[in-house]
Amino acid sequence: MTTAGQETSPNGNAAARRRHRADRFGRILQMLGEKGSVDVADLALDLGVSEATVRRDLRALANQRLLERAHGGAVSGATELPVRYRSGQAHAEKLRIARAAAERVAEGDVVALTGGTTTLEVARCLAYRGEVSVVTNALNIGAELAVRPNVKLIMTGGVARGVSYELVGPLADATLDKINIDIAFVGVDGIERNAGLTTQNETEAATNRVLIERSRKAIVVADSSKLGRVVFAGIAPVSAISELITDAGADPAEVDRLRTAGLTVTVV
Numbered sequence: 001m002t003t004a005g006q007e008t009s010p011n012g013n014a015a016a017r018r019r020h021r022a023d024r025f026g027r028i029l030q031m032l033g034e035k036g037s038v039d040v041a042d043l044a045l046d047l048g049v050s051e052a053t054v055r056r057d058l059r060a061l062a063n064q065r066l067l068e069r070a071h072g073g074a075v076s077g078a079t080e081l082p083v084r085y086r087s088g089q090a091h092a093e094k095l096r097i098a099r100a101a102a103e104r105v106a107e108g109d110v111v112a113l114t115g116g117t118t119t120l121e122v123a124r125c126l127a128y129r130g131e132v133s134v135v136t137n138a139l140n141i142g143a144e145l146a147v148r149p150n151v152k153l154i155m156t157g158g159v160a161r162g163v164s165y166e167l168v169g170p171l172a173d174a175t176l177d178k179i180n181i182d183i184a185f186v187g188v189d190g191i192e193r194n195a196g197l198t199t200q201n202e203t204e205a206a207t208n209r210v211l212i213e214r215s216r217k218a219i220v221v222a223d224s225s226k227l228g229r230v231v232f233a234g235i236a237p238v239s240a241i242s243e244l245i246t247d248a249g250a251d252p253a254e255v256d257r258l259r260t261a262g263l264t265v266t267v268v
Helices: 009-035 040-047 051-063 091-102 117-126 139-145 170-176 202-213 252-260
Strands: 037-039 067-070 073-076 110-113 132-136 151-155 159-161 166-168 181-186 190-192 196-199 215-221 233-236 243-246 264-267
Touching: 009 037, 009 040, 009 051, 009 067, 009 073, 037 040, 040 051, 040 073, 051 067, 051 073, 091 117, 091 215, 091 243, 110 117, 117 132, 117 139, 117 181, 117 215, 132 139, 139 151, 159 202, 166 170, 166 202, 170 202, 181 202, 190 252, 196 202, 202 215, 202 233, 252 264
Parallel strands: 110 132, 110 181, 132 151, 181 215, 215 243, 243 264
Antiparallel strands: 037 073, 067 073, 159 166, 190 196, 196 233
């Protein structure tokens, strides 16, 4: 029996199972990215579920071509963790970063957002502020903001990357080349003093580079796991941005290295 205002347990339990499954998928793919291979027994212990549940998860991920099954476990089949499985990682930290980022935006600003889980949180914060224009190449961010009456949404064209939900390539670059941006919030896979801003895909990097170049001010929003990390494709040097907003888990040595390079680093 339920009382008024209570959610019925079947729907609530189904929603919880979906969330838990997505969290497990994200953790499995994260461990694959770190180790290259995973074992069913180890995954069951890490995730706190049965080995049968792990095997079902591995089959589902293999069907999405995100990993390859191996005897007793799986090996990596992808180099980049899809954004839909990253949303639960360091969520509290990303929310703090996003709130700090949104404070930099004045009413009437033209704001640009690259794809990424942290920039998605920035978009959600902007939805509750004053009138702003938002330029983005991220399909999921566009879906979040399209129904917000205070947001004028401008989407780039381009070819969609299913891993990141971003529109990239010459069509996206051509759209951005015609727009003047007040402030850009940039998501990255890595930021390091010498290597600068990096991401997993070279076409995505090129589009993000154009977005930075068209902005009066560019700010990287990145959780602490990205500091000191260098991945495949360079976006821009550290000198191209004015600020990094990260969380309190950041390695102090990496923060100091970035600050000595002249970058303002805000830790929240």
